[in-house]
Amino acid sequence: YSGTYSAAADPMWTYFAAIAGQDGEVDAEELQRCLTQSGISGTYSPFSLETCRIMISLMDRDYTGKMGFNEFKELWAALNAWKQNFMMIDQDRSGTVELHELGQVIAAMGYRLSPQTLTAIVKRYSKNGKIFFDDYVACCVKLRALTDFFRRRDNMQQGYVNFVYDDFLQCTMAI
Amino acid sequence: YSGTYSAAADPMWTYFAAIAGQDGEVDAEELQRCLTQSGISGTYSPFSLETCRIMISLMDRDYTGKMGFNEFKELWAALNAWKQNFMMIDQDRSGTVELHELGQVIAAMGYRLSPQTLTAIVKRYSKNGKIFFDDYVACCVKLRALTDFFRRRDNMQQGYVNFVYDDFLQCTMAI
Numbered sequence: 497y498s499g500t501y502s503a504a505a506d507p508m509w510t511y512f513a514a515i516a517g518q519d520g521e522v523d524a525e526e527l528q529r530c531l532t533q534s535g536i537s538g539t540y541s542p543f544s545l546e547t548c549r550i551m552i553s554l555m556d557r558d559y560t561g562k563m564g565f566n567e568f569k570e571l572w573a574a575l576n577a578w579k580q581n582f583m584m585i586d587q588d589r590s591g592t593v594e595l596h597e598l599g600q601v602i603a604a605m606g607y608r609l610s611p612q613t614l615t616a617i618v619k620r621y622s623k624n625g626k627i628f629f630d631d632y633v634a635c636c637v638k639l640r641a642l643t644d645f646f647r648r649r650d651n652m653q654q655g656y657v658n659f660v661y662d663d664f665l666q667c668t669m670a671i
Numbered sequence: 672y673s674g675t676y677s678a679a680a681d682p683m684w685t686y687f688a689a690i691a692g693q694d695g696e697v698d699a700e701e702l703q704r705c706l707t708q709s710g711i712s713g714t715y716s717p718f719s720l721e722t723c724r725i726m727i728s729l730m731d732r733d734y735t736g737k738m739g740f741n742e743f744k745e746l747w748a749a750l751n752a753w754k755q756n757f758m759m760i761d762q763d764r765s766g767t768v769e770l771h772e773l774g775q776v777i778a779a780m781g782y783r784l785s786p787q788t789l790t791a792i793v794k795r796y797s798k799n800g801k802i803f804f805d806d807y808v809a810c811c812v813k814l815r816a817l818t819d820f821f822r823r824r825d826n827m828q829q830g831y832v833n834f835v836y837d838d839f840l841q842c843t844m845a846i
């Protein structure tokens with residue numbers, strides 16, 4: 497009862513509950529509506545369905561393809577932090593940032609990656625030499641999800657993991 | 672000269688060259704136009720830009736974000752084989768197949784995966800409990816690319832690979 501009560505007091509609960517419906521969870525299409533209605537994208541284009549699917553897969557440890565309210569709040573906090581970072585570099589509010597700026601942001605988030613890996617990542621999420629907000633968020637979500645997967649298996653924190661083929665594909669195909 | 676000559680004799684060369692332009696390579700947007708014009712999707716929806724980006728990353732070992740004619744032909748052959756598989760199960764030509772059918776196709780392609788991994792993959796590429804042709808192809812491309820990455824590092828063919836964090840992210844973020 498107390499869980500329900502505190503959720504009801506949460507201002508985000510109202511529109512999450514309206515969209516989630518009876519099962520109390522959102523799939524990728526519902527998440528897209530939820531985020532669009534929340535106005536989090538501001539003057540940027542709303543999130544694509546593909547990026548919403550990637551967001552679901554970040555949280556979806558039981559592979560139901562859906563996200564509950566607590567996971568939604570966790571995502572919400574991460575999205576706001578990522579948006580702050582993006583707006584800091586997109587000072588002219590054009591909705592895009594330069595390739596080298598994304599590399600700087602990723603490094604500033606604490607990911608320690610080789611220049612070669614940074615280049616490969618930045619290229620992958622660019623369109624015509626620019627990074628759009630939607631692709632930037634997809635990149636941030638994947639970076640976090642893949643790093644989480646890796647860390648959970650790197651028990652000794654040695655910086656390397658012995659992956660069995662099946663587990664490797666389960667990790668990487670679902671993102 | 673002989674390379675140019677044999678390419679000129681290839682019927683696919685004409686429209687590839689027209690779209691690729693001076694640099695002789697296509698980026699994701701050009702690949703999308705190329706594939707749409709080729710008619711390979713038939714009565715199915717044309718490939719999304721996201722799937723075209725994934726196709727480029729499958730072939731793009733130098734991270735230029737572009738694909739040359741030889742790589743295009745390699746992709747073309749793979750696409751035709753995947754399309755055959757899809758049409759075999761989509762007998763009513765509705766453009767979608769069932770979740771368990773995708774699992775069967777993946778197994779039939781020779782990928783040996785646990786039921787849990789198959790379920791995770793199939794869920795990820797479904798929309799409202801169905802698999803669309805575009806998502807099916809994105810799934811096939813990723814499966815091949817990630818399996819290639821894994822095999823190239825599994826020198827002893829033991830079925831497991833010791834991944835360093837940086838290399839793991841370079842492999843998986845670019846797909």
Ligand SMILES: [Ca+2]
Pocket residue numbers: 556557558559560561562563564
């Ligand atoms: Ca779930």
Ligand SMILES: [Ca+2]
Pocket residue numbers: 585586587588589590591592593
């Ligand atoms: Ca800008």
Ligand SMILES: [Ca+2]
Pocket residue numbers: 760761762763764765766767768
């Ligand atoms: Ca069908």
